[in-house]
Amino acid sequence: MVGFQGENMNGNIYNGNNSSSFPGRVERLVRGRKLRKNNKASLSNESPDNNNNDSNNNNNIINGITESLDHELRLREANSSTHTSHFERFLEGAAAARAFTDGYEREDGKPFRQRLLVVANRLPVSAVRKGEDSWSLEISAGGLVSALLGVKEFEARWIGWAGVNVPDEIGQEALTKALAEKRCIPVFLDEEIVHQYYNGYCNNILWPLFHYLGLPQEDRLATTRSFQSQFAAYQKANQMFADVVNEHYEEGDVVWCHDYHLMFLPQCLKNHNSKMKVGWFLHTPFPSSEIHRTLPSRSELLHAVLAADLVGFHTYDYARHFVSACTRILGLEGTPEGVEDQGKLTRVAAFPIGIDSERFIRALYLPQVQEHIKELQERFKGRKVMLGVDRLDMIKGIPQKILAFEKFLEENAYWRDKVVLLQIAVPTRTDVPEYQKLTSQVHEIVGRINGRFGSLTAVPIHHLDRSLDFHALCALYAITDIALVTSLRDGMNLVSYEFVACQDKKKGVLILSEFAGAAQSLGAGAILVNPWNITEVAAAIAKALNMPSAEREKRHRHNFHHVKTHTAQEWAEIFVSELNDTVVEAQLRTKQVPPRLPTKTAIECYLQSTNRLLILGFNGTLTEPVERKGDQYKEMEPTVHPELKQPLRELCHDPKTTVVVLSGSGRAVLDENFKEYDMWLAAENGMFLNPSKGEWMTTMPEQLNMEWVDSVKHVFEYFTERTPRSHFEERDASLVWNYKHADVEFGRLQARDMLQHLWTGPISNAPVEVVQGSRSVEVRAAGVTKGAGIDRILGEIIHNKSMTTPIDYVLCIGHFLTKDEDIYAFFEPELPSAGVSLPRNKVTEGAKFTAERISSVKTPTQKNGLKSLQNKAQRPQANAEKKQTNHIARPPRRPTHEKTSWNVLDLKKENYFSCAVGRTQTNARYTLGSSDDVVSFLKELAAASSNSSFSI
Numbered sequence: 001m002v003g004f005q006g007e008n009m010n011g012n013i014y015n016g017n018n019s020s021s022f023p024g025r026v027e028r029l030v031r032g033r034k035l036r037k038n039n040k041a042s043l044s045n046e047s048p049d050n051n052n053n054d055s056n057n058n059n060n061i062i063n064g065i066t067e068s069l070d071h072e073l074r075l076r077e078a079n080s081s082t083h084t085s086h087f088e089r090f091l092e093g094a095a096a097a098r099a100f101t102d103g104y105e106r107e108d109g110k111p112f113r114q115r116l117l118v119v120a121n122r123l124p125v126s127a128v129r130k131g132e133d134s135w136s137l138e139i140s141a142g143g144l145v146s147a148l149l150g151v152k153e154f155e156a157r158w159i160g161w162a163g164v165n166v167p168d169e170i171g172q173e174a175l176t177k178a179l180a181e182k183r184c185i186p187v188f189l190d191e192e193i194v195h196q197y198y199n200g201y202c203n204n205i206l207w208p209l210f211h212y213l214g215l216p217q218e219d220r221l222a223t224t225r226s227f228q229s230q231f232a233a234y235q236k237a238n239q240m241f242a243d244v245v246n247e248h249y250e251e252g253d254v255v256w257c258h259d260y261h262l263m264f265l266p267q268c269l270k271n272h273n274s275k276m277k278v279g280w281f282l283h284t285p286f287p288s289s290e291i292h293r294t295l296p297s298r299s300e301l302l303h304a305v306l307a308a309d310l311v312g313f314h315t316y317d318y319a320r321h322f323v324s325a326c327t328r329i330l331g332l333e334g335t336p337e338g339v340e341d342q343g344k345l346t347r348v349a350a351f352p353i354g355i356d357s358e359r360f361i362r363a364l365y366l367p368q369v370q371e372h373i374k375e376l377q378e379r380f381k382g383r384k385v386m387l388g389v390d391r392l393d394m395i396k397g398i399p400q401k402i403l404a405f406e407k408f409l410e411e412n413a414y415w416r417d418k419v420v421l422l423q424i425a426v427p428t429r430t431d432v433p434e435y436q437k438l439t440s441q442v443h444e445i446v447g448r449i450n451g452r453f454g455s456l457t458a459v460p461i462h463h464l465d466r467s468l469d470f471h472a473l474c475a476l477y478a479i480t481d482i483a484l485v486t487s488l489r490d491g492m493n494l495v496s497y498e499f500v501a502c503q504d505k506k507k508g509v510l511i512l513s514e515f516a517g518a519a520q521s522l523g524a525g526a527i528l529v530n531p532w533n534i535t536e537v538a539a540a541i542a543k544a545l546n547m548p549s550a551e552r553e554k555r556h557r558h559n560f561h562h563v564k565t566h567t568a569q570e571w572a573e574i575f576v577s578e579l580n581d582t583v584v585e586a587q588l589r590t591k592q593v594p595p596r597l598p599t600k601t602a603i604e605c606y607l608q609s610t611n612r613l614l615i616l617g618f619n620g621t622l623t624e625p626v627e628r629k630g631d632q633y634k635e636m637e638p639t640v641h642p643e644l645k646q647p648l649r650e651l652c653h654d655p656k657t658t659v660v661v662l663s664g665s666g667r668a669v670l671d672e673n674f675k676e677y678d679m680w681l682a683a684e685n686g687m688f689l690n691p692s693k694g695e696w697m698t699t700m701p702e703q704l705n706m707e708w709v710d711s712v713k714h715v716f717e718y719f720t721e722r723t724p725r726s727h728f729e730e731r732d733a734s735l736v737w738n739y740k741h742a743d744v745e746f747g748r749l750q751a752r753d754m755l756q757h758l759w760t761g762p763i764s765n766a767p768v769e770v771v772q773g774s775r776s777v778e779v780r781a782a783g784v785t786k787g788a789g790i791d792r793i794l795g796e797i798i799h800n801k802s803m804t805t806p807i808d809y810v811l812c813i814g815h816f817l818t819k820d821e822d823i824y825a826f827f828e829p830e831l832p833s834a835g836v837s838l839p840r841n842k843v844t845e846g847a848k849f850t851a852e853r854i855s856s857v858k859t860p861t862q863k864n865g866l867k868s869l870q871n872k873a874q875r876p877q878a879n880a881e882k883k884q885t886n887h888i889a890r891p892p893r894r895p896t897h898e899k900t901s902w903n904v905l906d907l908k909k910e911n912y913f914s915c916a917v918g919r920t921q922t923n924a925r926y927t928l929g930s931s932d933d934v935v936s937f938l939k940e941l942a943a944a945s946s947n948s949s950f951s952i
């Protein structure tokens with residue numbers, strides 16, 4: 001597995017550093033890998049019948065079963081003259097099987113292998129009807145089938161479409177039975193669905209788009225109309241696959257969904273059973289987000305895939321594009337591990353596929369293959385053989401390849417009768433018009449070139465419109481001098497791997513498109529070309545033909561080593577082991593996530609209390625969720641959720657309840673949104689406080705040194721000018737640069753640059769703190785946090801309301817920056833008994849109260865904070881007041897010392913509810929998913945409260 005590193009919330013780049021990953025994952029996987037390797041090595045020295053019951057040796061036993069089976073099958077394969085033996089090795093697998101879950105054992109004490117349900121559009125066999133109730137099965141061609149046939153480690157079942165329409169029950173029953181013998185389970189798709197889903201949406205829309213060939217452009221209106229029905233058929237077909245999986249699923253199974261045909265499948269499966277282990281792997285490229293965003297159903301598809309636990313791609317680039325599509329199109333967070341949506345992480349990683357190289361190497365020694373090799377050598381004696389093996393698909397660049405060959409012949413008269421190009425073009429998707437057009441186009445070019453350069457006895461191009469059997473293909477690979485793989489785009493391209501595997505004698509040259517996934521792994525040994533550049537490909541042919549043998553050997557050695565060590569089996573083992581691990585990790589993660597706010601209990605407790613304090617954040621807590629449409633946001637300015645008006649009014653009206661909105665926003669924003677309510681407003685994280693319908697005061701005047709403002713403003717202006725759709729807000733005690741509407745990745749890069757500048761530039765010694773949000777950078781006076789603010793606010797409330805009884809209910813809900821989460825801790829310590837000691841009769845000595853409180857609640861150390869600041873120059877009060885046109889600034893009440901004290905807070909575990917909104921990593925006791933949840937909860941709370949006051 002190539003670790004995929006996305007960007008994390010703090011703006012780190014994809015840097016290969018796994019530091020923020022859940023501790024232990026890499027260690028676990030490295031250990032698992034080591035164990036597998038050791039077991040494999042030791043098993044080769046052990047008797048396969050060794051009855052080892054030690055549970056630590058489960059892997060040993062699992063591998064032992066496979067190895068012994070392998071050995072037997074190898075013998076069978078050597079004696080077999082058909083492709084079927086390899087196929088059976090996969091399909092028939094080991095003996096009995098049940099779900100592999102901890103503690104399951106067979107009667108002989110050996111553990112069961114884990115069941116793997118492979119779900120792909122196409123079964124590895126295509127069915128041909130022989131009679132009403134009889135069928136013959138033929139192996140299907142294509143990279144996906146070839147790769148998965150190499151997977152032997154699991155108790156696998158394959159679920160997919162058999163490639164035929166079977167409308168009658170008798171036929172369906174008979175086919176199901178025939179396939180069951182091969183451990184295949186059919187999904188029956190009728191002709192109309194196949195037409196719309198497979199030919200239409202899969203092969204006419206997704207396939208070309210994912211290979212950078214764009215969406216169909218002919219007859220635009222008709223395309224739009226058919227697009228909708230094809231998309232509906234696609235969803236329907238995915239649900240049909242899901243229904244079959246659900247029917248056969250047993251607890252503990254791993255479900256591995258494959259390819260672009262089944263992007264909805266993870267979501268369908270998880271909707272049915274959220275505990276299912278679901279992985280999804282894409283065999284094609286995943287294009288740049290700029291391409292994906294042209295697809296009308298772009299968001300639905302991404303969301304559906306994200307339902308999987310693990311999402312895999314052939315290369316790091318494809319994985320990167322996928323994460324980028326999720327961040328840019330869905331607005332989700334890309335992390336080093338994958339994509340995060342409201343605390344749920346979907347792991348995204350690269351798992352480059354391989355082939356069963358040993359199978360190819362062994363095949364070369366089979367008599368029938370040797371025979372083929374001799375025939376071919378005889379046939380093409382005196383000529384260098386160039387080979388192309390491709391499905392007849394526009395992504396394979398067959399016309400471009402042939403045109404490059406023509407150019408080579410044109411420019412190299414010497415080689416004209418000494419070289420031959422064998423092009424195997426396997427017919428594929430023949431019902432799709434684009435593919436039909438391609439066939440005629442290729443025939444036309446081949447005919448023209450053969451007419452131009454052929455003679456009575458020989459033609460330069462041998463073009464075959466059909467597939468070859470495995471042994472014929474191996475022989476062909478073995479006698480080839482130069483393989484030409486010129487895909488315009490290709491997920492991986494296994495033909496290049498197969499060619500290398502069969503070349504250990506000849507050490508021929510591989511000319512490989514830089515746009516095939518294989519270029520990432522075989523690039524060092526191959527001659528890489530841009531297939532669109534016919535001149536370059538023609539030159540590469542000349543270079544390959546003239547390459548000295550020492551260089552050929554060196555290049556071959558590199559590639560052969562890769563192909564031998566990166567096998568299909570390893571690929572599947574690694575994917576499944578990562579999937580298992582991802583699920584374990586998610587469970588561990590979930591355990592660390594605080595539970596959801598127990599709304600019923602919170603309401604009951606509220607009703608039983610007599611002096612309540614509700615502290616509510618504003619942005620992301622009481623606002624409408626920002627609706628993202630591509631790059632556009634509905635609202636720029638946050639406004640209070642319209643459904644909250646009534647509940648807020650009711651809650652504020654209750655004399656037993658004090659409501660405080662404590663926000664990072666400035667005074668004007670809070671005034672505008674909340675002036676109609678009888679509540680306390682605390683702006684700029686508590687720096688400014690406005691008692692119910694009163695006047696604004698400054699709670700921490702000692703922190704109001706604002707000499708740094710101008711310097712920071714210059715920096716913010718500079719970055720705002722250079723970051724489209726970013727803006728900054730100048731508040732009275734803070735400045736915030738916000739890039740939530742900007743391009744996510746560019747915004748993060750700019751933020752990084754900005755932070756660097758702020759940390760090292762002119763304000764590096766100023767009494768300020770630079771606080772990094774997920775899409776913002778905030779500079780504020782040091783020591784001003786919501787935790788510090790609430791300390792002062794509480795004193796003021798107690799005085800202002802002349803409270804004589806303790807607060808016996810605190811609910812603190814917010815979508816706060818980590819820095820401001822100190823507010824949750826403020827109420828936490830010494831629970832249940834201590835409370836806060838304040839002088840009894842008058843609420844006095846706010847400063848003393850503050851100091852005691854801070855030291856007792858373990859407020860995070862304030863680096864440049866309170867103490868250091870108190871000695872520094874204070875911001876002249878007048879400066880602050882100049883801006884506050886409608887408000888009077890005054891510090892909170894200065895209490896006096898009194899001896900008697902009483903408990904201001906009477907909090908126990910049961911009557912304190914701290915709740916983070918839209919965050920899972922939090923110090924709060926509880927969480928809520930979004931402001932929508934807050935709205936529902938506050939509505940319920942208000943309704944319950946007014947009902948109870950009626951009944952009283």
Ligand SMILES: O=P(O)(O)OC[C@H]1O[C@H](O[C@H]2O[C@H](CO)[C@@H](O)[C@H](O)[C@H]2O)[C@H](O)[C@@H](O)[C@@H]1O
Binds near residue numbers: 143
């Ligand atoms: O089933 P078909 O529609 O006839 O198409 C055959 C397969 O073509 C694609 O193969 C891809 O998978 C290979 C293995 O990962 C990879 O090497 C190659 O680059 C891809 O093109 C397709 O993705 C499969 O689903 C099809 O079955």
Ligand SMILES: O=c1ccn([C@@H]2O[C@H](COP(=O)(O)OP(=O)(O)O)[C@@H](O)[C@H]2O)c(=O)[nH]1
Binds near residue numbers: 144391
């Ligand atoms: O006559 C043929 C030609 C090709 N193949 C197989 O088809 C697969 C093609 O896979 P690749 O990844 O190169 O491309 P795909 O066709 O999947 O896009 C390879 O395993 C070939 O061995 C085959 O079985 N018969």
